[in-house]
Amino acid sequence: MSVTDQTRSAATAPRHAQMLIGGARVDSASGAVLTVENPARRTPIATIPRGGREDVDRAVEAAQKAFPAWSKVPPRQRGRMLLRIAEALEARIEEMARVIAEETGNALRTQARPEATLTADVFRYFGGLAGELKGETIPLGENVLSYTRREPLGVVGAIIPWNAPVMLGALKIAPALCAGNTMVLKAAEDAPLGVLLMAQICQEFLPPGVLNVLTGLGEECGGPLAQHPVIRKMSFTGSTEVGKIIMRAAADRIVPVSLELGGKSPSIVYPDVDEDWVVDGVIAGMRFTRQSQSCTAGSRLFLHKDIFDSFLGKLQAKVQALKLGDPLEESTDIGTIINEKQFRKVCGYVDEGLKRKDARLVFGGLPPTSGPLSEGYFAIPTVFADTSNDWRLAREEIFGPVLVAIPWTDEAEAVRMANDSHYGLAAYVWTHDIGSALRTAHAIESGWVQVNQGLGQQMGHSYGGYKQSGIGREFSLEGMLDSFTQRKNVTVNLTVPRRG
Numbered sequence: 001m002s003v004t005d006q007t008r009s010a011a012t013a014p015r016h017a018q019m020l021i022g023g024a025r026v027d028s029a030s031g032a033v034l035t036v037e038n039p040a041r042r043t044p045i046a047t048i049p050r051g052g053r054e055d056v057d058r059a060v061e062a063a064q065k066a067f068p069a070w071s072k073v074p075p076r077q078r079g080r081m082l083l084r085i086a087e088a089l090e091a092r093i094e095e096m097a098r099v100i101a102e103e104t105g106n107a108l109r110t111q112a113r114p115e116a117t118l119t120a121d122v123f124r125y126f127g128g129l130a131g132e133l134k135g136e137t138i139p140l141g142e143n144v145l146s147y148t149r150r151e152p153l154g155v156v157g158a159i160i161p162w163n164a165p166v167m168l169g170a171l172k173i174a175p176a177l178c179a180g181n182t183m184v185l186k187a188a189e190d191a192p193l194g195v196l197l198m199a200q201i202c203q204e205f206l207p208p209g210v211l212n213v214l215t216g217l218g219e220e221c222g223g224p225l226a227q228h229p230v231i232r233k234m235s236f237t238g239s240t241e242v243g244k245i246i247m248r249a250a251a252d253r254i255v256p257v258s259l260e261l262g263g264k265s266p267s268i269v270y271p272d273v274d275e276d277w278v279v280d281g282v283i284a285g286m287r288f289t290r291q292s293q294s295c296t297a298g299s300r301l302f303l304h305k306d307i308f309d310s311f312l313g314k315l316q317a318k319v320q321a322l323k324l325g326d327p328l329e330e331s332t333d334i335g336t337i338i339n340e341k342q343f344r345k346v347c348g349y350v351d352e353g354l355k356r357k358d359a360r361l362v363f364g365g366l367p368p369t370s371g372p373l374s375e376g377y378f379a380i381p382t383v384f385a386d387t388s389n390d391w392r393l394a395r396e397e398i399f400g401p402v403l404v405a406i407p408w409t410d411e412a413e414a415v416r417m418a419n420d421s422h423y424g425l426a427a428y429v430w431t432h433d434i435g436s437a438l439r440t441a442h443a444i445e446s447g448w449v450q451v452n453q454g455l456g457q458q459m460g461h462s463y464g465g466y467k468q469s470g471i472g473r474e475f476s477l478e479g480m481l482d483s484f485t486q487r488k489n490v491t492v493n494l495t496v497p498r499r500g
Contacts, residue, residue, distance in 0.1 A: 014044045017192065019051060019215055020199045022062035023208025029054040034189050034215070039105035039336040039343075040327050040376040046103075048192050051216030053224040056184070059212040060230050063155040063182040066209030071152045071180040078178055079130025081205045086123035088201050093117055099194045100166055101327040105336030105377065108328055110289040111164075119170045119198065125459040126174035129477050133179060133485065145492040150485040152180030153256075154232035157225045159218075159246070160195070161238045162188035162338050163293040163399075169195045172235050173202065173211060175480035184212045184231070186222050190338050218242065223249075231255060235483060239397075240423075240468050247471075258472035258483045260295070261465060262397040263425030266418035267298035267454075268408075268440060270431035274307035278430045278452075279314045285428045285454025288319060288381050289333050292401040293342075295469070296426035298454065300394055301383075302414045305407040312385065312405060316363045319381050324373065336377045337400060343377035346400030353384045353393050353402070360385040362405065389417040397423070411440065419445045424466030428454055447473075 014035065018025035027033075028049035036046040049055070070078075089096070093116045101112035135148035158172035165188055176183050187195040192215045199213040214221055226234055226249040233256050236246045240261040250257045267285055269278060283289075285298035292299065303311050327335035337343040350366055353359050364382025368374050381401040384393060394404045408414040418427060427446040431437050434451075441449040447465040448457075457463050457475050464473040473479040 014046050016047045017196045017215075019049050019055065019059075020196070020203060020211065020213045021055070021059045022065075022212065023203060023206075025200075026058075028052060028216070029058070034217070036103055036190070036193060037339065038102055039338055040378075042340075042376060046193055048189070048196075048215040051186075051214040051221040053220070055214055055216070056221060056224040056228060059184040059214055060155060060225075060228050062209035063184050063212055064230055066207055067152075067154055067182045070177075070182055070207060070210050073180070075130040075133045075178070075180070078180065079127040082123045082127030082130070082174055082178055084205050085202050086120045086127060088204065089116075089120040089123060089198065092197075092201065093120065096166065096194055096197060098328065099197055100191075101335070103191045103193045104162060104165065105327050105338060106164075106290055107332045107335040109330050110333055111335070112327070115164055115167045116194075119166050121459055122167065122170040123174045126178045126480060129480060130178050132477055133481075135487070138489075140491070143493070143495045145494055147490055149488045149490065150179070150481060151488050153484060153486055154181060155230055156181045156183045156233045156235060156484065157228065157231040158183060158185040158235045159222050159225065159238065160185065160188060162191035163290070165191040166194040166198050168237050169198060171474050172237075173198075175474075176235070176484045177206070177210060179480055179484040181233070181484055182210050182212075184214065184225060186214045186216065186225055189215060189217055226250065227252075229253065233257070233484070235472075236260070243470070258474070259470040260463075260472070260474060261425070261468060261470040262423055263295040263297070263465065263469050264300060264395065264397050264421050264423045265296055265298045265426040265428070265446065266300045266302055266421075266444065267428040268302045268414050268418060268430065268444075269304060269307070269311065270429075270433065270436060271304040271306040272432050273430045274311050274314075276314065276318075279311065279318055281428070281430065281452065281454040282315065283318060283454070285450070286401075286403055288322065288401055291335060291337055291379060292381075292403075293338065293399050295397070296448070296456075297399075298426070298428045299398065299403055300389070300418070301403055301405040302408050302417060303405055305409050308385075308405070308407045312362050312383065315383065319383075320363060322381070324378055324380070334381065334401075337379050338377070340377065342399065343379065346379045346398060346402065349393055349396075349398050349400065349402055350379075350382050353382070356384075356386070356391065356393075358386055358388060359391075359393075364401075389420055395421065411436065415440060415443045419443075422468045425469035426450070
């Protein structure tokens with residue numbers, strides 16, 4: 001091997017990232033590792049510890065040891081630490097964005113950089129809310145003082161997915177720590193590098209053990225965390241199936257849970273808005289530029305029959321103008337699916353749609369088997385037209401860029417189809433008629449309904465699902481208070497006889 005080849009090999013060799021336990025970077029107790037892959041090239045970029053039960057025990061012990069002192073830090077002082085973390089994260093947005101793009105396949109310009117920016121905003125938002133950890137007085141009479149306190153729960157366990165890992169990790173860490181808890185968080189094994197970088201930045205400002213981050217497989221690391229007897233709360237974001245497992249484990253110990261789970265979100269378009277801005281909103285709501293790997297993706301498009309073909313024509317022109325390519329290139333709009341398993345799952349749904357007699361392929365289809373896009377897990381944005389809301393592609397969460405368009409003529413029928421799902425996370429309504437918009441928004445069974453916009457979550461927005469899309473709320477003050485504090489009532493008798 002030449003000197004040049006050796007240099008190139010060293011530069012491209014997978015790096016090794018470590019977990020954070022008790023303020024120190026550590027490997028797994030077993031020494032086992034997992035490989036993190038770049039999904040755009042299908043090449044290894046890093047190794048991470050394959051954490052197990054012993055590592056969970058170490059992390060929980062560190063968090064338990066740190067809790068008494070951390071819970072007694074004045075809330076505003078905790079808030080100042082979070083604000084300093086926000087500033088440090090903001091200074092490293094570009095570094096963080098490139099890590100996110102490389103490991104998730106999310107495009108740098110459209111997804112990874114906005115995620116890194118929002119992550120800093122999450123810490124800034126919750127750092128500013130530290131003074132709101134306050135109780136109330138209860139008027140029980142002049143001779144009684146009765147008041148409530150907001151107290152932390154203790155050691156909180158958290159598990160996050162891979163689709164927006166750093167932002168979702170921040171949404172667990174910042175409110176939990178602001179409220180005075182300590183945390184053990186398990187990162188997704190497919191996209192842990194940005195989370196570990198965020199943890200390293202946090203550790204520059206936090207006492208050892210307040211935040212601990214593990215890497216490993218769900219059954220080997222996440223399971224023992226959810227079942228650990230010291231954990232006083234589990235906060236989970238991921239699939240509905242795994243959420244049920246987390247909830248069962250918590251039930252055995254009567255431990256509260258917050259669950260942000262799956263979705264199959266409806267988007268209802270009225271006949272008066274066959275317009276470009278609505279097409280743009282539907283594209284945004286479908287999260288095409290995140291490969292639709294989002295639980296809020298508006299993947300069921302209920303289009304009024306009068307504008308059905310016209311709207312789909314506009315949608316095709318705009319979606320097919322988006323550039324699918326290398327996530328690290330500034331010109332790329334759409335990146336890759338996270339891994340081979342998910343890629344094959346998405347392709348399986350597309351193949352099923354192509355074989356369905358009642359479905360019409362509007363555009364898209366299976367990915368190419370040759371050329372640059374065949375080198376990564378690139379899924380082609382795909383839209384099927386069908387008259388039914390009852391087939392798999394219209395009912396199951398695909399977590400890929402596959403949209404089903406269904407015509408409607410009666411508003412009540414559109415709402416009925418929108419609600420005919422065990423999911424209830426997000427929904428979208430599009431019309432110039434504000435009366436129809438609000439009537440429909442109120443009738444839809446979802447925790448978040450947007451009217452005439454397809455934006456992502458905003459800080460301060462109380463975000464969470466109905467039905468099997470979850471329990472609890474995030475992104476907000478009430479989410480922090482409900483998820484990461486417990487209320488204690490203290491009642492004092494003021495008429496105790498004087499001594500002597």
